[in-house]
Structure formats: structure tokens, C-alpha cells
Amino acid sequence: MQNLIAKIEAFVAERDWERYHAPKNLAMALSVEAAEIVEIFQWMSEAQSREPDRATRDHLRDEIGDVMIYLIMLARKLDIDLLAAAHAKLGKNRLKYPAGSDPVPPPAAAARSLKD
Amino acid sequence: MQNLIAKIEAFVAERDWERYHAPKNLAMALSVEAAEIVEIFQWMSEAQSREPDRATRDHLRDEIGDVMIYLIMLARKLDIDLLAAAHAKLGKNRLKYPAGSDPVPPPAAAARSLKD
């Protein structure tokens, strides 16, 4: 991980892209890359998505790589430790969803529905 | 990283959520979490996004944690090594954007514009 972060820092520095990398812009790029993964699956059934063919899996690896790259860039700009953030959030999710609970419907969506 | 992956596996197993976790669904959840980061920045200027206040940064850490969790879940379901995928994609990006090149406009967008 540290090695990957260092390589990404060098990549950005060599291109002088720091000026483009406001967190606002990196968040946009992150969501665009996430959408490219969604695009791959949009007309597949859930069952098909569990068994992608070789070419699709190669494509997915590229897009997953891009999401990871932007996620690292964003976390760095905000001085957030990515692994620590995921550990901490997993702890919160444990409390929010006790063992045996169901992820449906999303609590956020339900809360918003009531609120609006 | 290995420790985080193991904890996420346990989290899913304890809740029996494997049946919800088709890659299609995890891709949707990943993009929803990415959008929650975009929501935080949508009315901020780029300059403001570089200097989030304490509460906003705490909120960002949670959302970044969620993106990381879903990204790990998705990569696992597809049997893709997340760090290796990012390393490999960074290598491709090096070739696509030689040092000194500009990220604007996105080549994919320009290509699509010509094509459509």
C-alpha cells in the first residue's frame, strides 16, 4: 500500500496535476470511475455479474484499479488514512447493522423518505 | 490490508449478506457511496474543498471508509487483487498520459463526442 501511494504521488508530481486535484474534482473523478463499473453491469442479471467472462473481468480490473487510484488521491489530499478510515467505518457499521439484520431497505433512504 | 479484508469477510458472513452481494449490486452500492462524497462537495468551491472544517472532514472520513469497504467487497467477489489492479492501471495511465500532458479534456469523453 505505501509503495502504491508513493507511486501515485510521483505520477501526479511528474504531470504537475496537483492544481487539478482539489478534493471537489477528485470526488467527481471517483464517482465517474465508479459509474464505469456500473456501466459494465447495467444490463446483466445478478447471476451473470457473478460469472463475468475473461474480457469483462479484465475490463473490471482496470476500472477497479482506477477507483482505487482516485480513492487514494482523495484520501491523501484530505490527510485521511484510507485503511484506518475503513476500519473505523466498519466498526460503526457493526453497530448500525447488528448480526442477523438486513440491509434492505437502506436506512438512509428510509429516513430521507420520512423526512422529505 | 489483509487484516481489513479478513474483518470485512467476517462482517458479511455474520450477517449472511453474501446473497445480496452480487457484483452488480456491490457496484451500485460503491457508486452510491461515491455520490455521498460528491454531495458533500457539490456547492463548495474548489478552494473550500481544499480546506474542509473538522465536522466535514469527519464526515468525509466516514464516506471514504464506506467506499473502501465496498471496493474491497467487490474486488473479492471478482477474485481481483485490489493493490495489483491499481498498480497495473497506474502503469497503463503512465502510457496514456505522458509526463507533461494534461488531463483536460478527458480522452474518453472526446472520443465519445466524435464517435456519437
Add this chain to the structure above:
Amino acid sequence: MQNLIAKIEAFVAERDWERYHAPKNLAMALSVEAAEIVEIFQWMSEAQSREPDRATRDHLRDEIGDVMIYLIMLARKLDIDLLAAAHAKLGKNRLKYPAGSDPVPPPAAAARSLKD
């Protein structure tokens, strides 16, 4: 509008795409098209986004057209009247944001931050 809806219905019927058009899938396609608009703006400043050049504006028109097409498809599948839904939601937004109020920070985001 009625004319556009009728044309879209014919487009889907001619291709026999009804079987792909579960609301789940149309929601994915809608978000992918929205992300293609975000991609165009991701490295632009806000000021630049207010003054797109001719080619960018043509590209934007195409992507905005695609979002509208999927939004109509989705509303139809759910038997929701698109214009009536927007009118009704605008009424709710009027109450949520009294004249003179500020859209920053997003109330949903702030609420979620407190809740999580």
C-alpha cells in the same frame, strides 16, 4: 413531451428491450449517463463550466438528451408522471428551503453525519 414519450416507447418496442428495462437497470443507466456529464466538467473550474466551447456544448447536449431519455423510461416503468413528480417535489423543496435559505451544507449530509 407526449410525442417524445411515444417515440421512446416505439424505440424500445422495435428493439424488444423491455426485458432489459427493469427499474433497477434503468436506474443504473440513468446514473451512468449523469456521470458522463460529470466527466465533462471534472477538471474544469466553475467559471469554465459556465462558458463551454461549441464542441463541449454539443457533447453536453447529447449527454443531457440521454439522461432525459432514461428518466422518461424509468418514470414510465414505474407509472410515474414525470412533470407531476417534479411539480410536487418542487413544492416540498419550497418548504424545506424557505426563501433566503442556503443550500450549504446539504441537510441530508449533515443529518447523516450526526446520525452515523
Add this chain to the structure above:
Amino acid sequence: MQNLIAKIEAFVAERDWERYHAPKNLAMALSVEAAEIVEIFQWMSEAQSREPDRATRDHLRDEIGDVMIYLIMLARKLDIDLLAAAHAKLGKNRLKYPAGSDPVPPPAAAARSLKD
């Protein structure tokens, strides 16, 4: 439609939100609202998404309304006629996907896969 557009213009003017509504920001808000629709469907099967219960359908109507509102705001800022853009894009889509053709895999995704 003209009536809705006029109401949206008045809504923005009364709140003096024009200064927030750079196309870059409106594109972000549009994608965030699209993601809120995706969130509703993320753990549902395709079959379940075709038969939402009453509360879910009410929630969907609100979110679809929000997407429509931001889409109108964005088109206006760019001086793009929303209905004309959708008509024109539908014509292009007719050529790209001849009757009898399949939407899978997405041509853009396949092209990008080859290109990258």
C-alpha cells in the same frame, strides 16, 4: 413543461441560488440525485424493482422529481432545449442500435476496454 421551467426559475431567483448553479455544480447535484434512485434499488432483485410497494414508489417519485428539477436547471444554464436534445439523441441512438440489436455489452465500455 414551460410552466414547470418558469416555476423552477422563480424558485432559484427567490433564494438567490444562481451563484451556486455553475453547470459543474448542477452536474454534481444531478448525479447525486440519480444515485439516490440507485440506492433504493441496490439490494432489490430486478423482479422486485418491477413491483415496488407504495412507500417505495412514493420515495421514487420524489427522487425522480429531483432528478428532473436538476436536469431542467442544468439545461437552462447551458441554453439547451431539453426536449429537443432528447429528440435529437434518440435519433442518434436509432442509428447506433438498429432494430433487433442488443444493448449488451455497452459499446462505449467495449471500446474503452480495447483502447485502454
